[in-house]
Structure formats: C-alpha cells, structure tokens
Amino acid sequence: MNISLENLNNSQKEAVLHTQGPLIIFAGAGTGKTRVITYRIAYLLEQGVKPYNILAVTFTNKAANEMRKRVNDLAGNIAQEVKVSTFHSFCLYLLSCETKNFGIDSNFLVYDMGEQVNVIKECIKELNLDDKKFKPTWVANRISRAKDDLDTPQDMNNDCQSKGDFYGKTISAIYELYQKKLKTYNAFDFGDLIMQTVLNLQEHPEILSKYQDKFQYILVDEYQDTNHAQYILTKMLAQKYKNICVVGDDDQSIYSWRGADITNILDFEKDYPDCKTVKLEENYRSTPKILERAWNVIKNNTGRVPKQLWTNNEDKGNINVFQNFDENDEATRVVDMILINRQNGYKFSDFAIFYRTNAQSRVLEDALRRQGIAYNIVGTLKFYERAEIKDIMAYLKLIHNPNDNVSFRRVVNVPKRGIGKSSMEKLEYFATSKGLSLYETLKFVGTDIIPRTSLVAMNSFRMIIEKNVMTIFNKTVKEIVETVIEDTGYIRELELSDNPENKNRIENIKEFVSAVEEFQRISPDKTLSGYLSQIALVTDIDSWQDSEDKVTLMTLHLAKGLEFKNVFITGLEEGRNEEEGGLFPIGKSAYNEQELEEERRLMYVGMTRAKENLYMTWATSRTVFGKPHFNMPSRFLLEAGFTEQLSNRSARNVVNNTPFRYKEDVSYAPIDKVDDNDTYKIGTIVYHQVFGNGKIIEKSGSGDNLKLIVLFSGGQWKKLLAKFANLTIIK
DNA sequence: TGAATCGATGTTTTT
C-alpha cells in the first residue's frame, strides 16, 4: 500500500498527517470532509497502525457504510477490520460484548420510539396520572433528553426538587418506573444504549481500560451533533492515548432539539489545550454564486467559529426565487422547473426537493405523479414503522423474548382472534397482581378468570409463539419469519379483505422477507437476536439508493451530508405573528434567538447541498389543518440578498422563455445587527398609508439613516427610510 | 367482540 496525498490540498494534508494527539477539523460544507477522514484512516494503516485499533464513529449507517467502502477502496482489505459504526451500533456492540461483566441479560432488545411511548403510556396509567397533562410523547422526549445528558431518574428528581419544579418531579417518577419496566422487558431504548454504556464503563475501569487499549485511534464525524453522553463516551475512550480526531462544522449543527450540544465542538480546544486545529474552507461542491448566498445567510449567526468557504469552481448555473400563490402552485412550479431544466441534460436523480416538515411532501408527490415523474421519498412513512412490518417484528420479538409485554399487546389479536378489551383487561389485572409478564400469566389462568372462547384464542396465540421458541436455533431468521406468516395466517387475512391498501401491505411483507434474506447474507451475527438488535438502528436514509434515476424528496434535516446538482428549498415562509408562526423559520422559532439560529443553520445546510442550480420557493397562502394561512417570504430569502423575485404569473412566462434568469438586488444593504433603536424592532407590525399593514423584517443604519425593510400583507415589501415613511406602530 | 362513527388534536425536525 502506498497512499498518495497528491489529491489533497494543504489543509487536508495537514489533517491527514497529524496522526498523534488530539485534532479538530472544522470542515465546512463540501470541503472534502469524507475524503480527509478516509485518507487519514488509510494513512494511519500505512504508518503501521493496526486496523482493529481504529474506531470511526458516524451518525448514520449510510455514512458508516460509505466510509467503510471508501477506506476499503483506498487501503484495501486490511480496512475491513477498522471499526466503523454509528454511535448507537457501537454501543450496542460494546454492551453485547460485555453483558456478563455489566450484568445485562444477553437477550436484551432495542425499543424504537413507538415502543418507548407505549411503555410510558403504561407507566402513566399505572401512576394514575392524567395523560392529557402528561402527554406520553412529551414525557418520552423529556426522558430521552435526560438520557442524552446522562441524568438518572434520581438526578432528575433532585434537580427538579431544588428548582421547585413539581411537574418535572412527576416526570422523574415516570422515568423511574419506565426504567424499571424496561428492565423487566429486557429492553433498552436509544438513549439507554449510549447512557448505559457510559455508566457501565465508569463503573468498570478495567473494562474501560480494555477498550481504551483496543481503540487507540478514534475518529468522530459530525461532531457538532454529539450530545453530552456521546461527548463523555468519546472523551473516556480517548483518555489514555488522546489520539482523538473530531470532524465537524458548527454551522451545520441542526440537532440541538435532540440533545446535541454545540458547545462540544466549540469547547474541544478547552478539553485538549494542545490540540491541533485545521480548518477546511475550500469548497469543491458548489458554484461561487451559491456559496455567496449561503454565506449571506449564515453570517447572521453569532458565536460562530470564524471561517468562510471559497471555491475555484466555475461560475455557472443559477439561483431562482419563486413566489407562488399556494402550495399547489408551488408544487407545480417545482415540477415545471424540473421538466424544463431536464432539457439541459440533467437526469431526474440530479434533482432534490427539500422541505421543513414531512407534511409538505404530499402536495409535491401529487404534482410529480401527475407528470409521471419517478421520485424517491426519504423519511415519511418509514418502512420499519409500517403497521404490517411492526406486527411481524412484534412476533419475532415475542419469540425472542416472550416476556415483552409491548409486543404481546400489539399482536395478541392480530390477525383477529376474537380477543377483546375486557378479556385483555382481566389478563392485565391478573398479571400485575402476580407480578408476571402477560405471556407467563397466560400459562396459569383458567376459565374462572377469562371467558372460555377468549382463553382458547389466547392459547392458540401462545402456541404459535411457543412452537417457534422451541425451534429458534434450528431455523434461519428468514425461516422463522415465514413460519410466523404461515402460522398466524397474516397474509391470508389481508388477501381476504378487498381493501386496496392490503395489496401494498402484502408487497411490503414480501419486501421485508427479502430484507431479512439480505441480512442473513451480509451480517456476521445471523441469529434472531442479532437481527432484532440491528434492525432497531436501521433508518430510512440508510437504504436510500442514489443510483436510481428518480427525483429525491426529503426533509432538510435528512439532506445533511448529501449533494445534488439541482436543489429546491420549498416553503420559505415567514409567519405573520408569533401565535400563527411560519414554516421556515418554523413556528415560534422566529422569536427565539437560539432557535432562529438553528433554523438559519438548517437553511445553510439546504443551500450548500446544491452544486449548480438552487431554487427557493414560497407560497403566499398555505393550507394548514385545512385552513389557509397567509405568509410572508422567509427572512432567509432577504438575508441571502433576494429582495425581488419571480412572481406568480409573470414568472412562469419569463421562465419558459429564458429559464435561468434570476433577479437579485446586489445593492442590498448589509444587516446591522446593533439594535440601537427601540421604536422599530424586527417583528414589529406597522401601518403604512399606502401599503397597509406589514411587518419589519430587517433594519439597517441608525438615527436619520435608519432603513427598514417592511413586508406587507400580500407578499410585497419595501425598503423605507424610517424618517420619511411615517409608520404607525400597530403591535 | 368489532365495526362504525364522532370528536379532539395536531406539525417541526430523528439516531
């Protein structure tokens, strides 16, 4: 092996060659981050570092797979032994290896969000709490955040006690019961995977030491998205050798709502005072135009690590901003632009449509389907979240661990066996009083507790599980799945009904069977238990194929790390007031500086995905919950420097004749962040004699020179000199 | 027991 570093620029080379000691790489969008990581690993191997001494952590399986593949291409088969995985699968691996030492039942499972919420519902019921006041999903969220911060139920309780937070104290009680239940069901949720790994390693220094010696070289990708628990985990592992390299971009931190702590990247230099810092600022992805606009947006954020992307790329392509009448108009416009632009030789797979919320995808899908354009939608109805898949999975989980009450409840009457609510309640009651799982209880109850017909049905259900439990080691996972489908008559039931949806469901189950087959082919751990623990960590984007010639639709969050020649960012709408909220920046985030900055980073991420053409669209009217809402253009459009745009009807004609023209206001004044005038605040609603009511979106200058940009209802806006505009403040 | 109907409720974003 002989790694040539010819293909790297100086900063990249610096990052690759610094093999000993802590290193932080600020890698802006499109600056060849993955290339640096893969070269770095290859270079380490060339220097004689053993592959099994290297750990590379990413956030998605897709990123992990890609990295593994690219290291392999570069360094050859030796790279197979490098541990490349996501945080979650790494912890799963570690916990599975150490079940004995950590005192964990080796049959443990990973619960997904739905299952997590189910258990929480149970807890709320059991504690006689009002589920209106303690919304299960909200509680689940609170608990997950606590785990991200490594807070135990006791920590949470103490914390809330000292703050006098009565509500939070109750949540800590739910949290405590929830943990107890997870223990009896022998399950971990996502947060547990990380937190339990950390806690156990803290408790067992000798085992920690073993892993420190094993992973002497640690690489963390997307470091800006790590939460406290993940931060502690990497810090612990790296403590002995301090060969830790983290790669990230504070401007692309978009997961704080999931516990990601941006200070982890900003404070790295404090943790490792002797660390080396490398900034990658040369962008190889986008045109100068795109970078300039993206920069205009992101520079409005405070507390950034100073850096600015630049590029030598050819200045081609264009940026278009479209105002549309409503969301249907917007969708039609997007599809029109795809069809027009395709005549320039682009494939459908060169286009991506991004949106802020999943709900926006439907209208876009309809428009694409009308034109017969093939599309791939990533994220909404996740494959493994479909009811039919979850049903089959629940059977598998029960076979793996019959005490899993969550799965038991899910499928005891699926397909219909005539087991109703009242019978289940009786079983539940009896199980609670005996302290047994539902499945165990079923073995003891007689007709004195549950009516004969129901009991017979329940027992036939139990026999299906039992029969499969006995053969679990003689069969492949695929065979078990097939037996389950056969024994339960799941597909037969679907075939009987003439619900057209059922055809899809059957297709999905068949797809599921082939996915299981695929698992068997590639996974080293081919057992049922291996399968179940893997599958919980699989996400939609992992299986997304970019080889097909299809338009890609996804949320802006999922877009991170990807690139497309043509990018649409849709729904760029500013709300008119705090109560109604907007779409992007979403909801109340426009009124909270921290949240607003995260929205801005999300916009930045979206824009920097584009290689050649960027389209940004918004609609004056958008239907929300069946009611039309009137919005104004997003402030991000203004920040980017677009104060004029191709408007509704005229735009389409302009576009058809000269497709790639765009209007922009190059003299757009830089935004003055100093708020030295309290009369006119950003967000203030004002009245103008000619234009009516509007909202102040931006301001610049001061005193007599104070300039305001006011967006008036109806979507038009004006730059006004405050001195002459004679505005009346409404609110 | 289970299908049907009514009403409340909700949208960020997801490993």
Add this chain to the structure above:
DNA sequence: CATCGATTCA
C-alpha cells in the same frame, strides 16, 4: 384535513 382514540351500536 387526517389521524387517533374513545364511545356507541349491531
């Protein structure tokens, strides 16, 4: 508006 849950009726 669409989905989920609870309540009602066959």
